[in-house]
């Protein structure tokens with residue numbers, strides 16, 4: 001049986017016009033596949049009446065609710081979308097039914113707000129499929145083993161879609177969004193960003209992990225594990241989008257990647273410099289215990305420089321209070337990452353990055369590199385000119 005999973009993101013279900021496009025995409029796909037599974041996000045971004053952020057605004061920042069109750073609230077956005085899309089399909093005489101994550105058999109642990117999916121009971125979905133329904137499933141959520149609604153973290157609908165695809169042995173998975181596919185940089189920051197027609201799971205994983213929010217990194221990881229091709233497409237047009245597949249497939253088809261394939265960025269970074277004699281093991285263990293994940297880090301004999309998500313700044317300051325150190329920090333930083341599977345072992349990439357950022361007067365605060373990435377921490381105000389300069393330097397335009 002050829003099964004297609006289609007996931008529609010927030011902007012794709014935000015307006016009546018967008019939802020009409022969604023219905024067209026589903027109805028067209030139905031002609032080509034034996035079964036379609038639809039996964040939807042909450043409608044729109046901040047400010048839209050039923051978006052996740054708007055729901056959170058209802059309780060304010062200082063709420064005393066438990067994480068379990070917050071999950072009850074924020075799971076509603078996707079449930080509303082699933083019912084509305086189901087309704088539109090029914091109005092077009094397409095047999096459809098709306099399901100919560102739990103209804104669709106998605107079982108998680110009880111790590112509320114960012115639960116892990118531990119099992120998918122496909123029986124329920126399979127019986128809906130057998131009866132000819134298109135299940136329209138609320139993304140980003142599941143149900144814990146003891147029956148409570150859980151959510152799986154921001155961007156989670158991508159993961160819902162890919163995990164369902166894996167569990168059902170889907171032929172392909174389509175992620176519909178508001179851009180034409182995966183681009184060489186975020187088109188909102190770099191207007192000369194170009195669409196990438198075919199790219200490997202690994203490269204997209206690196207991009208997503210470096211902040212390109214077009215797809216969630218764990219969704220890419222699961223698709224690679226399952227070996228299911230992923231397509232990123234625009235809900236609002238008919239362009240073919242980006243096909244994400246294995247590196248071997250790209251080599252087979254003789255698709256020659258450039259040395260650098262894209263530039264990603266992640267905002268809201270804070271860089272700490274901590275000087276003095278402290279027990280590094282104890283200190284970093286304490287950060288981990290408080291769920292502070294370290295982005296970039298350099299350790300010197302009496303000094304450590306590390307970058308974290310700005311959200312965690314107050315926790316770090318509180319922990320540092322217990323140590324005798326000389327601490328300073330820089331707020332409003334941003335990490336820009338150059339990505340390319342082929343750069344491994346190629347000399348001179350870092351030199352080109354430094355040169356091109358220097359030329360536009362951007363100060364580099366810290367760097368980090370891995371096999372397929374080089375990241376620079378910069379001031380957020382330098383974001384646009386940095387991405388544009390690097391995009392040009394590596395001939396991505």
Ligand code: ADP
Nearest residue numbers: 009010011177181182183185186188212213214
């Ligand atoms: P959705 O609500 O559909 O999940 P997201 O906002 O999560 O949409 O992701 C789509 C956005 O990702 C685009 O609007 C774009 O600004 C951003 N983005 C960041 N990096 C890239 C990239 N390299 N290619 C395409 N889009 C990107």
Ligand code: MG
Nearest residue numbers: 009155213214
């Ligand atoms: Mg998204």
